[in-house]
Amino acid sequence: MDYPAKSPLLFPVTLKNSSIIVLDETILPFEEEYIEVRDLEKALWVLKEMKTRSLGQVLLFFYSCLLFAEGKDFNLIAEKFKKERPTFDFITISEILKRINNFTKDTRKSVEMFVAKFDAARKQRAERLAEMLPDLSKILTICNINGELIYLYFAMKSKGKEVSFYVSETRPYLQGSRLTFWELSREDIPCKLICDNQAGILMKEKKITVIVTGADRASKRGGIINKTGTYALAVLAKHFNIPFYPLIQYPLDIDIESVEIEERPEEEIFMFLEKGKYLCPSFYPSFDAVTKEYITEPVELEMSL
Amino acid sequence: MNIDKAVLIWGPVSKEGVEYLRFQRRQVIICENRPYLLGLKHNKPLIEEAKLRFTYCTDNTIGHLLYKKAVREAVLFCEKQDGVIKGLSGSLYVWLLARIHHIPVKLLQEGEVDLEGFLDKDAGTLDGKKVVKKGLIGHPAYETIEG
Numbered sequence: 001m002d003y004p005a006k007s008p009l010l011f012p013v014t015l016k017n018s019s020i021i022v023l024d025e026t027i028l029p030f031e032e033e034y035i036e037v038r039d040l041e042k043a044l045w046v047l048k049e050m051k052t053r054s055l056g057q058v059l060l061f062f063y064s065c066l067l068f069a070e071g072k073d074f075n076l077i078a079e080k081f082k083k084e085r086p087t088f089d090f091i092t093i094s095e096i097l098k099r100i101n102n103f104t105k106d107t108r109k110s111v112e113m114f115v116a117k118f119d120a121a122r123k124q125r126a127e128r129l130a131e132m133l134p135d136l137s138k139i140l141t142i143c144n145i146n147g148e149l150i151y152l153y154f155a156m157k158s159k160g161k162e163v164s165f166y167v168s169e170t171r172p173y174l175q176g177s178r179l180t181f182w183e184l185s186r187e188d189i190p191c192k193l194i195c196d197n198q199a200g201i202l203m204k205e206k207k208i209t210v211i212v213t214g215a216d217r218a219s220k221r222g223g224i225i226n227k228t229g230t231y232a233l234a235v236l237a238k239h240f241n242i243p244f245y246p247l248i249q250y251p252l253d254i255d256i257e258s259v260e261i262e263e264r265p266e267e268e269i270f271m272f273l274e275k276g277k278y279l280c281p282s283f284y285p286s287f288d289a290v291t292k293e294y295i296t297e298p299v300e301l302e303m304s305l
Numbered sequence: 306m307n308i309d310k311a312v313l314i315w316g317p318v319s320k321e322g323v324e325y326l327r328f329q330r331r332q333v334i335i336c337e338n339r340p341y342l343l344g345l346k347h348n349k350p351l352i353e354e355a356k357l358r359f360t361y362c363t364d365n366t367i368g369h370l371l372y373k374k375a376v377r378e379a380v381l382f383c384e385k386q387d388g389v390i391k392g393l394s395g396s397l398y399v400w401l402l403a404r405i406h407h408i409p410v411k412l413l414q415e416g417e418v419d420l421e422g423f424l425d426k427d428a429g430t431l432d433g434k435k436v437v438k439k440g441l442i443g444h445p446a447y448e449t450i451e452g
Contacts (some may be wrong), residue, residue: 181440192443193442195340195427201397228363231372235405272432278345
């Protein structure tokens with residue numbers, strides 16, 4: 001099917017000649033600016049400062065391998081990326097790129113192939129999820145899934161199903177408010193923004209019928225790692241018999257509880273506040289783990305490379 | 306994570322509540338309490354003044370803290386009337402998450418606070434600054450938890 005939406009978050013990182021162009025997600029929705037990356041040091045800075053995340057960091061990694069990997073040593077770049085964002089599995093992403101390279105013998109072709117296939121696969125996943133969800137679904141989501149909810153919306157509409165969204169603001173970075181709510185609103189897709197702590201009362205009042213989130217890591221044994229706050233949603237959803245569907249990719253045979261949870265600098269909690277005014281002892285884990293008993297069904301990206 | 310067997314607080318802390326926390330001799334977890342940022346603007350100054358050891362966190366971290374068994378008790382500052390508990394936004398979220406994790410919830414009378422004086426009334430602003438361009442926001446600021 002045709003998807004009319006063109007959210008810049010669908011491809012937040014692109015390649016232009018010998019530069020990587022990164023959408024600065026930290027200043028959306030009021031400013032739409034792009035950062036030009038011409039060396040690995042800048043790429044690592046962009047990653048560390050969370051100028052991009054999720055799919056953006058995968059694309060940043062691939063394009064960095066294409067432009068900055070000496071002797072095609074992708075694992076070395078993966079190690080450097082992992083140092084900046086330890087929870088994300090850059091080593092597996094590196095192995096995927098190597099595998100495609102074995103076939104194409106050309107890193108540029110490999111990256112282009114990955115991007116095209118990835119987009120096709122997430123459209124197919126949106127179709128599958130649209131098939132699974134009933135008419136009049138009221139979906140709660142957290143953080144941002146790079147435009148995939150827009151695909152889901154149009155897939156459901158094409159099947160004659162109505163759908164609306166509740167977006168959890170996702171403190172402290174506000175990916176829910178600044179990214180998801182923004183990209184849905186600009187397409188006039190029905191959505192409401194809520195505080196993270198309001199999920200409980202909305203589930204109790206049956207205003208939410210399903211939870212759909214992304215997943216930064218997934219285990220073949222069950223369980224995911226995703227943005228902080230996902231675990232609470234999953235637990236509450238189970239309590240209220242609401243299905244919880246995480247969108248996963250590349251599940252590995254790992255114990256989800258053994259994955260290192262990145263703790264971000266405490267001042268980041270105050271990033272949209274006056275830091276100096278409020279700074280105090282704080283705790284900000286970037287992610288949390290959701291074990292398999294809370295997951296109704298992981299919706300996997302089916303992508304053959 | 307430098308949090309262990311802490312007391313998590315939710316809602317506007319009262320002076321009696323500060324005394325209760327002092328008596329516990331435990332680290333206090335101050336949650337942000339969106340939308341008002343009541344944790345930051347009302348609770349934190351009171352806890353600091355009482356010189357209690359504390360850690361500040363966003364509301365969505367509560368699940369992770371409970372999962373990691375870092376919380377010993379949750380204290381909900383709320384209104385109780387005729388068996389009905391009425392608390393600020395998020396009270397049910399905290400109450401349910403604590404109970405599901407078998408953590409006791411202590412109910413204490415909420416402190417007096419003038420919510421009109423707070424800059425944020427819903428998820429559309431943070432510390433008075435708009436965080437969204439357009440769209441429908443939120444949910445009532447108060448929640449009822451049936452006793």
